[in-house]
Amino acid sequence: EPEVTQTPSHQVTQMGQEVILRCVPISNHLYFYWYRQILGQKVEFLVSFYNNEISEKSEIFDDQFSVERPDGSNFTLKIRSTKLEDSAMYFCASRDSNEKLFFGSGTQLSVL
Amino acid sequence: KQEVTQIPAALSVPEGENLVLNCSFTDSAIYNLQWFRQDPGKGLTSLLLIQSSQREQTSGRLNASLDKSSGRSTLYIAASQPGDSATYLCAGGGSQGNLIFGKGTKLSVKP
Secondary structure (H helix, E strand, O other): OOOOEEEOOEEEEOOOOOEEEEEEOOOOOOEEEEEEEOOOOOEEEEEEEEOOEEEEEOOOOOOOEEEEOOOOOOEEEEEOOOOHHHOEEEEEEEEOOOOOEEEOOOEEEEEO | OOOEEEEOOEEEEEOOOOEEEEEEEOOOOOOEEEEEEEOOOOOEEEEEEEEOOOOEEEEOOEEEEEEOOOOEEEEEEOOOOHHHOEEEEEEEEOOOOOEEEOOOEEEEEEO
16 A cells, blocks of 8 residues: 655754655655644644645744655655754655545654 | 644543544634544554535544534544554644644553
8 A cells, every 4th residue: 555655764963953854755646744743742734735836834834944845756844953842753744636644654853 | 723622632441332532623614624543653544534515424433523513523433442542633624735633532442
């Protein structure tokens, strides 16, 4: 069964460093998303991406964040200068034609 | 701004019991309502999606209902099994797929 894959599963970085989280959405899906979940808190929407551009973003998705689809398969989230409060599990998702979202297993980001 | 609330926060039941998880949302103009399952340290698995024009959806032992006028959705699990133990998340969706999640109900089914 097709699935959304995310790499790495864990990422440890120093405050102020740039990180890139990678995702391979399901191949025939057209909408892609990033969500995050801080430990013990709700899953939060960050950004949606369609037709090679951002279709919607939340207040969390400020100038430190960017997304890119560099080729036909990968979808990346870049955090330019990480802060302690960016520590969270980051989930990538893609949407099928029935509007159901499929999530990857996440990247646990730890900012020290 | 959409807010999604789930009660109870945690629930423990003996195996075989039927149970109901509750979800409420503040903005009735949701595009759809989705229920997910989250296992510890894992991603989210979609269980059921109810479009705004629908009242319920069923999959196996799971049945989800949606009442937009009252801002409520329920997830009914029949004949619960230990393998059902997980956190169940409710999410209200916009037309672009941006979901607003509740905090979840942590279910424990005891053998």
